[in-house]
Amino acid sequence: MRRRPGIFVNLVLVAGAAVTLVPLVWMISASFMPSGQANSEPPVLLPSPPTLANYVTLFTRMNVARNFGNSLVLALTVTAGSLLFNSMAGYAFAKLRFAGRDRLFGVLIAALAIPVQIAMLPLFLIVKSLGLVNSLWGVIVPGLSGIFGIFLIRQYARSIPDEMLEAARLDGAGEFRIYRKIVLPLLRPILVTLALFTFLGSWNDFLWPLVVLTDDSRYTLPVALANLVGEHVQDTELMMAGSVLTVLPVLILFLVLQRYYVQGIMMGSVKE
Amino acid sequence: MTSHPKKSWRSAEARAALLFLAPGLSVVGVFFLIPVASAFLLAFTDFDIYALADAHNVRIVGLSNFAGLLKNPVFWTALRNTLFFVLVGGPLTVLVSLSAALLLDAKTARWKGFFRTVYFAPFVTTLVAVATVFRFLYHPRFGLLNQFLRVLHVPAVDWLGDPRWAMPAIVILAVWKNFGYNMIVFIAGLQNIPESLYEAARLDGAGAWRRFRHITVPMLAPTFLFVGVITMIGYFQLFAEPYVMTRGGPLNATLSMALFMYQQGFRWWNMGYSAAIAFCLFLLILSATIVQFLLQRTRRA
Numbered sequence: 001m002r003r004r005p006g007i008f009v010n011l012v013l014v015a016g017a018a019v020t021l022v023p024l025v026w027m028i029s030a031s032f033m034p035s036g037q038a039n040s041e042p043p044v045l046l047p048s049p050p051t052l053a054n055y056v057t058l059f060t061r062m063n064v065a066r067n068f069g070n071s072l073v074l075a076l077t078v079t080a081g082s083l084l085f086n087s088m089a090g091y092a093f094a095k096l097r098f099a100g101r102d103r104l105f106g107v108l109i110a111a112l113a114i115p116v117q118i119a120m121l122p123l124f125l126i127v128k129s130l131g132l133v134n135s136l137w138g139v140i141v142p143g144l145s146g147i148f149g150i151f152l153i154r155q156y157a158r159s160i161p162d163e164m165l166e167a168a169r170l171d172g173a174g175e176f177r178i179y180r181k182i183v184l185p186l187l188r189p190i191l192v193t194l195a196l197f198t199f200l201g202s203w204n205d206f207l208w209p210l211v212v213l214t215d216d217s218r219y220t221l222p223v224a225l226a227n228l229v230g231e232h233v234q235d236t237e238l239m240m241a242g243s244v245l246t247v248l249p250v251l252i253l254f255l256v257l258q259r260y261y262v263q264g265i266m267m268g269s270v271k272e
Numbered sequence: 273m274t275s276h277p278k279k280s281w282r283s284a285e286a287r288a289a290l291l292f293l294a295p296g297l298s299v300v301g302v303f304f305l306i307p308v309a310s311a312f313l314l315a316f317t318d319f320d321i322y323a324l325a326d327a328h329n330v331r332i333v334g335l336s337n338f339a340g341l342l343k344n345p346v347f348w349t350a351l352r353n354t355l356f357f358v359l360v361g362g363p364l365t366v367l368v369s370l371s372a373a374l375l376l377d378a379k380t381a382r383w384k385g386f387f388r389t390v391y392f393a394p395f396v397t398t399l400v401a402v403a404t405v406f407r408f409l410y411h412p413r414f415g416l417l418n419q420f421l422r423v424l425h426v427p428a429v430d431w432l433g434d435p436r437w438a439m440p441a442i443v444i445l446a447v448w449k450n451f452g453y454n455m456i457v458f459i460a461g462l463q464n465i466p467e468s469l470y471e472a473a474r475l476d477g478a479g480a481w482r483r484f485r486h487i488t489v490p491m492l493a494p495t496f497l498f499v500g501v502i503t504m505i506g507y508f509q510l511f512a513e514p515y516v517m518t519r520g521g522p523l524n525a526t527l528s529m530a531l532f533m534y535q536q537g538f539r540w541w542n543m544g545y546s547a548a549i550a551f552c553l554f555l556l557i558l559s560a561t562i563v564q565f566l567l568q569r570t571r572r573a
Contacts, residue, residue: 006380089296096289119307142303145296175288222400243401
């Protein structure tokens with residue numbers, strides 16, 4: 001009698017997993033199909049014969065390696081910058097005492113609720129006046145620091161014992177040395193989380209790169225893919241290969257580091 | 273210990289804080305806070321492609337952008353579509369997330385780590401890429417969805433071509449993509465409920481449904497608020513799905529506020545008009561967030 005609910009729960013879990021995976025599995029499968037096979041009736045589920053032709057086309061005719069490179073440079077630069085800037089600011093908000101600290105932090109948290117789209121039009125004018133339209137830098141610079149990153153680091157840094165910092169100060173260590181030698185090593189787990197969030201966020205970002213970048217050669221992968229969908233909508237298998245190329249790096253990164261990702265979500269959702 | 277050296281540490285600390293905050297806060301200030309403030313100003317100007325060429329062409333036009341919006345039927349369509357997406361997609365996503373979390377939290381569930389990873393995976397994927405995939409899954413003739421429905425003898429639906437189905441199709445994609453995130457938050461919330469509460473209820477003879485209704489739901493109230501607000505704010509910003517799958521069509525059936533804003537601002541360069549749309553979207557999000565907090569408070573009282 002008591003076995004039944006167990007069977008039911010696990011059956012539903014398996015069914016849910018199947019439904020969740022179908023789009024991703026089909027994407028991978030169709031990316032290896034010869035041209036036209038994905039549009040068959042009844043459906044062909046596995047490529048026969050499997051071919052790399054779509055990927056070859058992407059890299060030769062579409063020159064997608066350039067877009068891949070753009071996405072990589074963007075995501076890596078934004079991640080490096082946000083690790084440095086956010087960890088410094090987050091630590092200062094958590095541990096350094098100065099007048100008006102909590103009020104300033106409160107203002108930032110309130111601004112966290114403002115959607116980025118609101119800022120986008122004037123931001124474009126600022127980026128334009130800096131001469132960064134159609135440059136990867138125009139996409140990178142606004143992402144170098146963010147309120148959520150500062151918040152995440154600050155929450156974690158609060159657990160650093162004050163005695164540790166005071167002891168270092170008594171030993172005559174300067175503030176920057178304390179940050180580098182004591183604080184950064186202690187922040188390591190949350191830095192991995194922040195790096196993961198930032199990398200995935202800027203890799204997946206669409207609207208802002210779409211606005212800033214105007215040349216095919218400057219496009220990031222998502223922008224290039226959206227553009228490709230507009231032009232080659234008939235070529236299902238090619239689109240799927242492009243989707244795989246876009247999704248796979250972040251999916252692998254997540255699978256390897258998911259422990260840190262999940263921990264970050266839980267921290268972000270814990271209220272003050 | 274004298275107080276004097278301590279004081280000098282303090283001021284050194286404040287100076288250090290300034291240096292530590294400077295880079296991060298400059299970026300946030302210049303590239304976020306100032307643009308947000310200027311967006312409000314922009315909404316009261318006629319900033320357009322001529323102003324983009326020469327800023328002297330900008331004039332202050334008061335509320336005329338807003339008056340123009342209210343008279344534009346496309347604005348009302350975009351508003352209706354966005355509200356549909358938020359009010360149908362939001363609760364549906366939360367419901368699926370909660371169900372998945374409850375299943376994974378069940379004592380009898382096996383391979384929890386595996387299922388959690390699978391359910392969460394869509395959330396980290398690139399929206400543009402999965403929207404491309406769904407575009408083909410929704411193909412009226414060859415798409416897997418309709419081919420599956422045919423097996424069940426359900427008549428084919430032209431998912432993205434039929435104005436009645438295009439928005440529901442986008443909702444399905446959004447639920448699939450996003451439920452994993454809320455699921456993780458719900459699991460954390462469920463694990464914070466003390467087991468003793470359930471044991472006490474069981475001793476009192478409360479069944480599974482009553483335990484859920486009178487322990488799980490009230491104990492999850494803060495989680496519901498967080499999940500509700502986060503999901504809602506995200507869904508109000510619907511953009512990439514219609515951009516990739518339908519370009520806002522058919523017949524503007526999937527035109528969202530954000531897509532309308534993008535088209536006006538960055539395709540036609542009506543930036544003043546576009547800023548007015550952004551302003552409306554902001555007010556909408558703000559008031560909806562306040563409503564959620566108020567609802568939560570009255571429910572608790």
